[in-house]
Amino acid sequence: MAIEFQDYYETLGVPRDASQQDIKKAYRRLARKHHPDLHADQKDKEKAEKKIKKINEAYEVLGDPEKKSKYDRLGANWQQGDEFNYRDFAQQQGAGHGGFRFYSSTGGAGAAGFSDFFSAIFEGWGQEGPSRAQDAFHGAGTRWQPQWEPRRGMDAEAELRVSLEEIYRRSEKTVQLTAQGFCPNCGGTGIVGNSFCPQCAGSGQIPEIKNLKIKVPPDVRPGSKIRLKGQGGSSATGTPGDLYLKIKLIPHPVFTLQGDNLEADLILSPWQAALGDKIEVPTLDGTVRLVVPPQTRRGKKLRLARKGLAQRGGGRGDIIYKAAIDLPAQVSAEEKELYRQLAKLHAKG
Ligand SMILES: [Zn+2]
Incomplete structure (x- = not known):
C-alpha cells in the first residue's frame, strides 16, 4: 500500500534543523493565521x-521530539513526489513505541482527522506485538478510519528533599506536586469544534495538584531517582x-x-586521646559507646561497622569517626x- 508522503517541514515553513522553539512559534503563527473562525x-x-x-x-509530529526523530529517519526512504511505501518502512523500523494509539473504528470519525500517512507512521505506538496498522493494511478494501486518542499522560519530575535519618528509617513523606494532566474539556485534544479549547488554550493539558505519600527507599542516594508508576499526568485514555x-x-x-558510609569528626580532649576512653557517639539511630584506644592521634579513623546506609543488594555501610x-x-x-x-x-624525655 502506498501513501502520499507529507512534508511536515514544508507545512510549517521551517527548515529541517529548526529548533523546538522555532517549530512551536511557526505552529502558533500559522494556527492563528488559518483559524477557521476568522x-x-x-x-x-x-x-x-x-x-x-x-x-x-505537522506540529503533532515535529513538535514531539520522539515522533520527529522517527519522521526524520524517513528521509532516506522517499523522494519528493514519490509515493511512500509503508510496509518497507515498517520492516526497517520494527515495532514502534511511544504514546499514540489508533484503532480501527467504523463509527466516529477521527477527532483530528490526520492523514493516512500519519496513521501509517504513528499508529500502533505503545502497543505490543505486531502493529495493528499492518493488519489493517492487509485487509484489502476496508476503509481505514483512524481514531485519534490523546497520548499517554505526561511524565512528571519533582525534587524530593530527604534527611539522612529519613533514608535510614525508611520514613514516609507527604509531598505535594503539580503534574500536567489531560484537559477534560477537550479530552486532551486541545480542540473543541473548530476552535482551540478555551480551558487549556489548545495545549490539551491542565495542571493537576497531587498529594502523595512516599516511603523513602533505604538505598536511595543524592541524585538518584524514584519512579512512581502511574503518578504522572493523567490521560484521557486512562494510561497516566x-x-x-x-x-x-x-x-x-x-x-x-x-558512598554508603557516614563520616563525622570525633572531638577528643588531650587526655582522652592520650589515655584512651569509652565515649558516647551519635549514630542515625541513637547513641552508642565507642572505644577510643590509647595514643589516638589526629586524623585516626575509628570505624563503627554496619551503622551507615543500606546498600543496594543488601548490607550496610559503616560510620567512620575521624x-x-x-x-x-x-x-x-x-x-x-x-x-x-x-x-x-x-622536654626532659
Ligand atoms: Zn482543553
Missing part, C-alpha cells in the same frame, strides 16, 4: 479547516504518565555521606599547672 464565508472556512488540520498534524522523584539530601549537622583533638573552652589554674608539668616532663 472566515465568515463557508467555503473559506472549510479551506481553513483543511489547512489547520494539516498544520496540527510516571512520576520521577529526584533525591536531594538535606545537609546533616553531624554526618557527611561518602579523631580531632581540642582543648576544653575553660582551663583552670590547677589544670594550667599540670600542663606546665607535662611540658617540663616532655
Whole structure:
C-alpha cells in the first residue's frame, strides 16, 4: 500500500534543523493565521479547516521530539513526489513505541482527522506485538478510519528533599506536586469544534495538584531517582504518565555521606586521646559507646561497622569517626599547672 508522503517541514515553513522553539512559534503563527473562525464565508472556512488540520498534524509530529526523530529517519526512504511505501518502512523500523494509539473504528470519525500517512507512521505506538496498522493494511478494501486518542499522560519530575535519618528509617513523606494532566474539556485534544479549547488554550493539558505519600527507599542516594508508576499526568485514555522523584539530601549537622558510609569528626580532649576512653557517639539511630584506644592521634579513623546506609543488594555501610583533638573552652589554674608539668616532663624525655 502506498501513501502520499507529507512534508511536515514544508507545512510549517521551517527548515529541517529548526529548533523546538522555532517549530512551536511557526505552529502558533500559522494556527492563528488559518483559524477557521476568522472566515465568515463557508467555503473559506472549510479551506481553513483543511489547512489547520494539516498544520496540527505537522506540529503533532515535529513538535514531539520522539515522533520527529522517527519522521526524520524517513528521509532516506522517499523522494519528493514519490509515493511512500509503508510496509518497507515498517520492516526497517520494527515495532514502534511511544504514546499514540489508533484503532480501527467504523463509527466516529477521527477527532483530528490526520492523514493516512500519519496513521501509517504513528499508529500502533505503545502497543505490543505486531502493529495493528499492518493488519489493517492487509485487509484489502476496508476503509481505514483512524481514531485519534490523546497520548499517554505526561511524565512528571519533582525534587524530593530527604534527611539522612529519613533514608535510614525508611520514613514516609507527604509531598505535594503539580503534574500536567489531560484537559477534560477537550479530552486532551486541545480542540473543541473548530476552535482551540478555551480551558487549556489548545495545549490539551491542565495542571493537576497531587498529594502523595512516599516511603523513602533505604538505598536511595543524592541524585538518584524514584519512579512512581502511574503518578504522572493523567490521560484521557486512562494510561497516566510516571512520576520521577529526584533525591536531594538535606545537609546533616553531624554526618557527611561518602558512598554508603557516614563520616563525622570525633572531638577528643588531650587526655582522652592520650589515655584512651569509652565515649558516647551519635549514630542515625541513637547513641552508642565507642572505644577510643590509647595514643589516638589526629586524623585516626575509628570505624563503627554496619551503622551507615543500606546498600543496594543488601548490607550496610559503616560510620567512620575521624579523631580531632581540642582543648576544653575553660582551663583552670590547677589544670594550667599540670600542663606546665607535662611540658617540663616532655622536654626532659
Ligand atoms: Zn482543553
